[in-house]
Amino acid sequence: MALMAAVWLGACGDAGGRADAGGGDDAGDPLCSGVSCAPGSECDDGICVPVDPCTGVVCENPGDVCSGGRCVSGSADADGDGFAARDDCDDSDPATNPGALEICNGRDDDCDDRIDEWLDADGDGVLPECGRTVPWDCDDGDADVRPGADDPCDGRDQDCDAIDGDAQSCCSGRSTDLQTDGANCGACGVACASGETCEGGVCGCGGQRCAEGSACCDGDCIDVQADADNCGACDRRCMRNNLCVEGHCGCDREQDCLGETICCEPTCVDTTSDPADCGACGAPCEPGETCCDGTCADMAADATSCGACGVPCGPGEACVQGECRCGEGAVDCDEARGETCCGDSCVRSKSDTGNCGGCSAACGPAEVCCSGICRRLDDFSTQACGNCKTTCDASEGCFEGSCQCGRGGPDCDGSPASTCCADECLDVRADTSNCGGCGVTCDAGEACCEGSCVDLAADPANCGVCGLSCAEGEVCCSGSCAALGTDEANCGSCGTACGAEESCCGGGCTTLDGDEANCGGCGVVCGANATCCSGGCAILATDEANCGACGSSCGARTCCAAVCSAINSDEQNCGGCGIACGGAQTCCFGGCVNTSISTQHCGGCGNACGAGQACSLGTCVPL
Numbered sequence: 159m160a161l162m163a164a165v166w167l168g169a170c171g172d173a174g175g176r177a178d179a180g181g182g183d184d185a186g187d188p189l190c191s192g193v194s195c196a197p198g199s200e201c202d203d204g205i206c207v208p209v210d211p212c213t214g215v216v217c218e219n220p221g222d223v224c225s226g227g228r229c230v231s232g233s234a235d236a237d238g239d240g241f242a243a244r245d246d247c248d249d250s251d252p253a254t255n256p257g258a259l260e261i262c263n264g265r266d267d268d269c270d271d272r273i274d275e276w277l278d279a280d281g282d283g284v285l286p287e288c289g290r291t292v293p294w295d296c297d298d299g300d301a302d303v304r305p306g307a308d309d310p311c312d313g314r315d316q317d318c319d320a321i322d323g324d325a326q327s328c329c330s331g332r333s334t335d336l337q338t339d340g341a342n343c344g345a346c347g348v349a350c351a352s353g354e355t356c357e358g359g360v361c362g363c364g365g366q367r368c369a370e371g372s373a374c375c376d377g378d379c380i381d382v383q384a385d386a387d388n389c390g391a392c393d394r395r396c397m398r399n400n401l402c403v404e405g406h407c408g409c410d411r412e413q414d415c416l417g418e419t420i421c422c423e424p425t426c427v428d429t430t431s432d433p434a435d436c437g438a439c440g441a442p443c444e445p446g447e448t449c450c451d452g453t454c455a456d457m458a459a460d461a462t463s464c465g466a467c468g469v470p471c472g473p474g475e476a477c478v479q480g481e482c483r484c485g486e487g488a489v490d491c492d493e494a495r496g497e498t499c500c501g502d503s504c505v506r507s508k509s510d511t512g513n514c515g516g517c518s519a520a521c522g523p524a525e526v527c528c529s530g531i532c533r534r535l536d537d538f539s540t541q542a543c544g545n546c547k548t549t550c551d552a553s554e555g556c557f558e559g560s561c562q563c564g565r566g567g568p569d570c571d572g573s574p575a576s577t578c579c580a581d582e583c584l585d586v587r588a589d590t591s592n593c594g595g596c597g598v599t600c601d602a603g604e605a606c607c608e609g610s611c612v613d614l615a616a617d618p619a620n621c622g623v624c625g626l627s628c629a630e631g632e633v634c635c636s637g638s639c640a641a642l643g644t645d646e647a648n649c650g651s652c653g654t655a656c657g658a659e660e661s662c663c664g665g666g667c668t669t670l671d672g673d674e675a676n677c678g679g680c681g682v683v684c685g686a687n688a689t690c691c692s693g694g695c696a697i698l699a700t701d702e703a704n705c706g707a708c709g710s711s712c713g714a715r716t717c718c719a720a721v722c723s724a725i726n727s728d729e730q731n732c733g734g735c736g737i738a739c740g741g742a743q744t745c746c747f748g749g750c751v752n753t754s755i756s757t758q759h760c761g762g763c764g765n766a767c768g769a770g771q772a773c774s775l776g777t778c779v780p781l
Contacts, residue, residue, distance in 0.1 A: 239254075241256060281301055351373055389406065431451075448463070574609055622634075727747075
């Protein structure tokens, strides 16, 4: 801060002398804006210069001169400094004269109209700190450095404001637009987050400011604390099945994992297929093994997963180099053809009498292997009559290698339409004496439908005839399908018939003319204030056709509060329901009037006064 020495200059004692002229800024000089000079001086072109105290002073006595603001004899040397008053700019101070030494005191010591001029080493017109000017020259060795000088952004303070360049645009030695620079947005050093842009000196993302914990990714604010595709930062994707937890991919609890994976810190893994964690965390498979459903398997030799997970070898086969083989080095057995590996051979265990149903399971004498079961091909083998493929039907016997109905009887085809019963081929689907099987007899009144005894009069699946099914919600009544909710002949239950004037609604008989819950039709419900009249909902309080009661008609009158009213003359309902005339009023043609003063109804409704008359106390009188 510049040192300021207050110098008092006395006012001229003579008439016409002027007071101290030092002090503040020169408002008319733009170079002097912000410059503060010491008392007795003023700013001129940005430089403090002394104010001559004798300016405007006129001495009256011949030979007198003004010195130091006072009129004194021009030849006198009042301060004894050897200089006459006419040459001494202040003859009251011996330290001030043309031969004095200029010192740093804010005064013109040597009377050359300059203050402390010896201190301006670079000649730029601005003194250093002790020059008593504000602002002061911060580098008196460089004429380009001074208050008011241009200050480019070059790392130097050239305008002595203690700031390099423009404080709003110079950041780290370079010019910066603080309104658009993402590295210096709004102020130097304020950098926008990745993906954000600087708009109007404010960092934003697509016109909005991202909340804490979010980042601007492709123009959208993304919660990088939880987004698995942008975890911790934009485009930082988590591994499959891993969630993003507090900005990092990984897991430390089961809830952090997706699907069937579990947490094996720090990663979610599928222990059914991960060879590093097969079946459990930290359970690695050996080199060459594969994790198959949580179990390590060598698919080149494992018979339960041969060549691929979940592909087992057949009975007796071994897995050789990823292929199932019958005995080491033998060819594969063909399971599609029913082959099974027995020893070193592929056999068909469904027909091989030496391996019937399994290896070394041999059939006895006179037996053959039928579908893996040893059977005798004699007259009593109904499971293999004549050959392995022929099985006799129930009640049939095998005679001479063929299935017959009774000994020597016809050969039934074994279907429900041709079943052997008592040496006859019968249709057990419809025979009431053999319904569904031989000897199964239906009760009286029942029919046999598809092998079951049913009551056609009541069975909804066979109503009236076999196979006729009633629709959903219907029942079978006396052999006919009926909807109990709406059928007048079977209302609510079979056989319950409604009367001639009744309808069936919701399973109950009712009269539609007066039922508020079924007014004019089933399910038509009248409102809380309505009554069912002749099959229609009516509000008795206002219905002219049903005023106060069903069928009570008002004719040309209006129904008001369930009473028929002539609204042209009714004082309680004048012109409309509820419009009551006052105590002195009469209802005339639907309007309330005072017949005592009304010229149209003077003394009575319709009694109009003539021209030039007025109505007074119900009588027309001249005006």
